Amino acid sequence: MKLELGYIYINDIQFGPESKIEKDTLYVNKDELISMLLADEHLKSVSLDIAKPGESVRITPVKDVIEPRVKVTGSGNVFPGTLAKVEVVGSGRTNVLKGAAVVTTGKIVGFQEGIIDMSGKGAEYTPFSKLNNLVVVCEPQDDIGPYAHEKAIRMVGLKTATYLGELARGITPEEIDVFETPNIKEGIEKYPDLPRVGYVLMLQSQGLLHDTYVYGVDMKQSLTTIINPTETMDGAIISGNCVSACDKNTTYHHLNNPVIYELFKKHGTELNFVCVIITNENVYLADKERSSDWSSKLAALLGLDGVIISQEGFGNPDTDLIMNCKKIEAKGIKTVIITDEYAGRDGASQSLADADASANAVVTGGNANQVIVLGPMDKIIGHVEVVNTVAGGFDGSLRPDGSIEVELQAITGATNEMGFNKLSAR
Amino acid sequence: MIVTNNIKVKDFFKEEALMFVEGGIKDVFVAVRDCVHKGHTILTHPLSGSVKPTETPFKSILLTETTGSLNLESLNLIEQAILMLDHLENNSVTGIRYKKIWENIGKQQLTGPERKILEDFREIDFTLFSNAIAAD
Numbered sequence: 001m002k003l004e005l006g007y008i009y010i011n012d013i014q015f016g017p018e019s020k021i022e023k024d025t026l027y028v029n030k031d032e033l034i035s036m037l038l039a040d041e042h043l044k045s046v047s048l049d050i051a052k053p054g055e056s057v058r059i060t061p062v063k064d065v066i067e068p069r070v071k072v073t074g075s076g077n078v079f080p081g082t083l084a085k086v087e088v089v090g091s092g093r094t095n096v097l098k099g100a101a102v103v104t105t106g107k108i109v110g111f112q113e114g115i116i117d118m119s120g121k122g123a124e125y126t127p128f129s130k131l132n133n134l135v136v137v138c139e140p141q142d143d144i145g146p147y148a149h150e151k152a153i154r155m156v157g158l159k160t161a162t163y164l165g166e167l168a169r170g171i172t173p174e175e176i177d178v179f180e181t182p183n184i185k186e187g188i189e190k191y192p193d194l195p196r197v198g199y200v201l202m203l204q205s206q207g208l209l210h211d212t213y214v215y216g217v218d219m220k221q222s223l224t225t226i227i228n229p230t231e232t233m234d235g236a237i238i239s240g241n242c243v244s245a246c247d248k249n250t251t252y253h254h255l256n257n258p259v260i261y262e263l264f265k266k267h268g269t270e271l272n273f274v275c276v277i278i279t280n281e282n283v284y285l286a287d288k289e290r291s292s293d294w295s296s297k298l299a300a301l302l303g304l305d306g307v308i309i310s311q312e313g314f315g316n317p318d319t320d321l322i323m324n325c326k327k328i329e330a331k332g333i334k335t336v337i338i339t340d341e342y343a344g345r346d347g348a349s350q351s352l353a354d355a356d357a358s359a360n361a362v363v364t365g366g367n368a369n370q371v372i373v374l375g376p377m378d379k380i381i382g383h384v385e386v387v388n389t390v391a392g393g394f395d396g397s398l399r400p401d402g403s404i405e406v407e408l409q410a411i412t413g414a415t416n417e418m419g420f421n422k423l424s425a426r
Numbered sequence: 427m428i429v430t431n432n433i434k435v436k437d438f439f440k441e442e443a444l445m446f447v448e449g450g451i452k453d454v455f456v457a458v459r460d461c462v463h464k465g466h467t468i469l470t471h472p473l474s475g476s477v478k479p480t481e482t483p484f485k486s487i488l489l490t491e492t493t494g495s496l497n498l499e500s501l502n503l504i505e506q507a508i509l510m511l512d513h514l515e516n517n518s519v520t521g522i523r524y525k526k527i528w529e530n531i532g533k534q535q536l537t538g539p540e541r542k543i544l545e546d547f548r549e550i551d552f553t554l555f556s557n558a559i560a561a562d
Contacts, residue, residue, distance in 0.1 A: 081454055107551070109543075109546035110551065129528055146546070146549060147553075204476075205555040206474060206475055206551070206554050206557065206558075207475070207554040207556075207557040208550060208553040208554075209549075209550065210475060210476060210554065220557060224498055241476075243475065243476040243477055244476045244477075244478075247476070248476070282557075282558065282561065283470050283471050283474045283554055283555075283557065283558035284469065284470055284488075284558040284559075284561040284562065285468065285469055285470060285471060285477075285503075286469070286561070287561055288471070295509075313476040314473070314475055314476045314478065315470075315471070315473030315474070315475070315476065315478075315479075315510070316471035316473045318473075319471060322559075335509060342478075342510075342513075342518070344516065344517030344518060345517055345519055346517070349513050349517055350509075350513070353507070353510045354506060369517065369518040369519070369520075371519050399496075406520075407518065407519055407520055409520070410439070
């Protein structure tokens with residue numbers, strides 16, 4: 001499967017009388033977009049705001065972040081099975097508004113977390129402080145429950161990203177990247193001497209605020225299966241997950257999966273990037289056994305020499321991660337796992353809820369228990385009142401001067417388990 | 427058999443064998459460990475959800491109704507969960523704060539937003555558990 005991504009670089013975002021892209025500025029007609037979004041009867045009100053890199057702005061509580069894209073050629077449309085029809089995506093050309101993002105906020109539950117600071121200390125720990133963000137703040141109707149509320153905000157984010165992406169349809173991109181994987185037979189013939197590498201992408205799948213959808217299918221209902229890596233670039237996988245802020249994969253992460261991008265860089269030279277195996281993280285233990293049995297079975301069936309495994313979330317997914325690792329290693333396939341850690345405030349304790357001797361090649365996304373003080377910001381977008389209960393329910397981590405003492409756990413994307421971030425340590 | 431301290435789960439799963447635990451998550455974990463020692467096998471992971479066991483006071487876990495010989499995997503699972511809870515309660519800033527909060531919660535009459543937050547925690551535990559039990 002072959003996909004071209006055409007990048008239209010966005011360096012500014014403003015409200016204006018007409019939604020358009022002019023040079024590197026994205027203009028948004030506020031009224032038109034709000035009117036479109038309010039067609040959803042579950043919503044009482046929608047407001048839009050802008051947050052740019054370097055501004056003294058805090059966005060909270062963050063539900064999802066999505067990158068605007070549009071399918072210019074090739075079958076299907078972005079976000080298949082959710083907004084678009086279920087047609088298979090991942091080929092042709094997709095244009096991307098690089099440097100822009102849609103951020104949804106929504107206090108679906110009282111304790112919800114998720115902070116993006118656009119400047120200061122906190123900005124170093126989230127990739128979204130570097131983007132020109134259109135922030136959508138929604139109020140639900142009074143009588144809808146949390147499930148309908150979550151779905152409404154999920155759809156708002158995807159619809160807004162699609163609306164903005166559409167503006168890029170007719171624009172000639174400044175840069176085009178090409179991503180191609182051959183089919184199994186072609187790959188063996190073309191790269192007979194390169195190690196066959198796959199990526200086991202674990203997806204959160206436990207219930208409200210903890211779900212992921214693939215072509216519109218709730219991943220907790222799915223057996224482990226195979227997907228072409230370019231399908232993820234067209235929004236085949238979208239996030240319904242918002243806990244914990246630090247290690248939930250936003251839809252933006254799914255569209256820009258760094259493991260996939262890095263494997264493509266080495267594809268055809270150092271390795272043969274065969275495919276992506278997607279698997280879930282259900283709470284029912286027999287599901288964990290079944291799913292990890294299947295990921296190891298598929299890895300062996302595909303004749304893989306090595307896999308990278310990334311997980312999503314805290315606690316019981318550690319069990320899935322270790323099961324996947326152990327069972328794949330038992331097939332004679334080398335593994336590297338990517339995870340974050342809950343190693344205590346000094347970073348010295350056991351980081352995961354599970355462990356095994358075969359998990360001996362580990363990349364860490366960082367320690368979510370690390371404490372950080374976020375300075376006060378001039379402007380807060382979202383729900384101001386949750387700031388005092390961020391990273392939990394009754395907490396009083398908000399100080400009188402507006403600064404907040406939190407663990408990295410509360411910052412959106414801070415310890416991402418795909419390895420999205422750039423901070424490292426020796 | 428359900429072991430839970432969540433009234434929402436207790437009220438919904440009226441027809442099922444259920445042990446209701448008065449207390450916090452630690453009490454639920456200890457009750458589950460006792461059941462494992464009596465020969466029950468754990469069917470759902472004790473560390474369900476990404477909301478930390480220090481941040482939410484509610485937990486529901488499914489075990490087999492019938493008993494057999496001691497299941498070492500179940501024992502390891504619940505012991506690891508207890509270790510993780512202890513670790514977060516003592517080594518994480520949020521965990522330390524919450525330990526005090528949950529110790530006091532029974533003595534307080536909760537109002538307004540705080541009552542809503544507790545209700546939200548009940549709902550999250552309920553949804554994670556009922557999705558898991560649907561697979562049973």
